[in-house]
Amino acid sequence: MKRCSHPGCSWQSIAPSGDAALEQFAEHLVESHSKTVDVDIPEGMVQIRLHEDDEWVTTTFEEAQKLHDWSQDE
Known part of the structure; x- marks a missing residue:
């Protein structure tokens, strides 16, 4: 499981593997924390x-x- 470390963000992955969790995390960062x-x-x-x-x-x-x-x- 991968968790977001941005202050105030409670996102965490729900994935069947570490690679899938990393992919979900990358998508989360882009969608939620990028400009x-x-x-x-x-x-x-x-x-x-x-x-x-x-x-x-x-x-x-x-x-x-x-x-x-x-x-x-x-």
Whole structure:
């Protein structure tokens, strides 16, 4: 099971496997916690920022996941 760590968000996955939970989580993040920006992002890349006042970082989804998990462990 995967849970969203955004403050005040109680979303959690209901999935038959870890891969399916990760896919649900990615869809949840896009639908609930992302914003559309007017910028060219290369195919297969995403932009994230870990804290409200941080700079945006362009990276792969996998690296974004690692950065997000790392920031939650701080």
